Amino acid sequence: MSKFDFAPMPDAKGYFGEFGGQLIPPELKAIMDEIDLAYEEIRQQPAFQQELATLFNDYVGRPSPLYHAKRLSAKLGGAQIYLKREDLNHTGAHKINHCLGEALLAKYMGKTKVIAETGAGQHGVALATACALVGIPCEIHMGQVDIEKEHPNVSKMKILGCKLVPVTQGTATLKDAVDSAFVEYLKDPVNYLYAIGSVVGPHPFPKMVRDFQSIIGQEAREQFQAKTGKLPDYITACVGGGSNAIGLFTAFLADQSVKIVGVEPAGMGLDTDKHSATLTLGKPGEIHGMKCYVLADDTGQPMAVHSIASGLDYPGVGPQHSYLKELGRVQYETATDEECLTAFMTLSQVEGIIPALESSHAVAWAMRTAPQLSPEQSILINVSGRGDKDTDYVISKLGL
């Protein structure tokens, strides 16, 4: 078995329990089936596995380190905190892991353009990077609100040569960017590939993106055992669509001693309408070609959601997360914008590591939980990305 072989989920039709599937018109279903077939073909080829492994090592800089945050652990006065440093990857986040896979697949399938949405700009930068490397034109759709907030990533996408399409409809954030990218994709789905930026959308994307991201947990599990001789008591990651979380969780799902916690954005509070806590307060529904938990209004329309972290404000969530919640294997918790900002500043000033606002949600949950545990216990946090893109925003928000 190679390190790119994974758990036998979803089933052949793309279902994780009752979640997932291909809730799309038949013409599009045929194209998704072709993508699935090509993916299943390519991922078993030793040449593809070798190419991806070499890119992970020599281009991304994998394995990303596992770091024992001793000063933060001492400050919190409880569990030992370990950080999986996806922030140190080339392009600054975990998104490059699946973008390289998707770009190589696009090349293999002879696609002429790769399209995607982006929220925080991390998926956009990572995809523009992978497309530059592979030599395929790339088009990124991004909400106008996020364009203004995530300026450094916008500049990078332009420099990397992708076409950036500003989206002004709706709340001009992540969901609207997905809708807009989808409209462009439907103009020529035979020749274009919609490289979805998380473990969402119709089958095979939740499976494929998970598979490419699973390297995070495979490395972290080995690294943790090598450092401590045991497994962590808790592992945690932020959940937007859920790709960095499922990337960490997959290798630990069978380890019953490991408690797994996904952290959603509670925004300005769960008792307001300014949050994006889909698994916590949503219900099973449909969005973007899949069945999953959805934050929807009474008519079933996805709600306008909010998070201080542009990469987390999505009213749906990956179908596998929806299933893991129902199974009770993963516990989904929340952190507010305020807790996120405190975690952002604390990790920066206590460890010299500036995390992305998205990742800061997981740090916030760990900061709340560690003091209740003993120093013999441990929490492994996935630092999904670095906070360079967020510094100007945080400075103005905190009036520093």
Ligand SMILES: Cc1ncc(COP(=O)(O)O)c(C=O)c1O
């Ligand atoms: C650094 C970082 N972490 C997390 C996320 C959320 O995505 P996901 O839940 O798919 O990991 C994003 C999205 O842009 C991100 O940029």
